[in-house]
């Protein structure tokens with residue numbers, strides 16, 4: 001499995017790491033799991049935003065989001081099992097956020113983006129999904145792609 005990662009100044013040839021192991025030593029498997037983790041964090045953030053609209057926050061998720069983004073920065077964590085566990089926690093926190101919304105008589109049925117509804121039932125499903133996800137390069141327009149990457153890396157920096 002190859003990767004695409006261009007989140008740091010070490011990126012191969014100044015444009016991106018695209019082989020099985022990045023210049024920093026991270027494997028493509030970890031990069032894909034990190035991408036899936038960030039993808040699911042975006043989904044959970046939609047529920048957290050709805051909760052915020054109702055005047056409440058879920059502090060556990062807020063901290064999880066911040067620490068999660070930090071864990072995907074270059075050289076912070078290269079452990080596959082760590083990201084598989086964080087991905088599983090995303091599903092638990094998603095259920096918690098939904099309950100928080102319902103407790104406040106809110107509604108989330110319009111939140112239907114795939115990142116907010118997909119759930120892996122096993123490690124195999126998670127690993128297969130991770131192989132599909134290509135984080136911040138999912139927009140066909142290069143300007144939108146660049147802006148999304150810039151925002152994501154800015155948020156990762158803030159989380160650090």
Ligand code: SF4
Nearest residue numbers: 005007008017022024
């Ligand atoms: S984080 Fe690692 S894989 Fe990504 S661009 Fe930097 S050196 Fe390459």
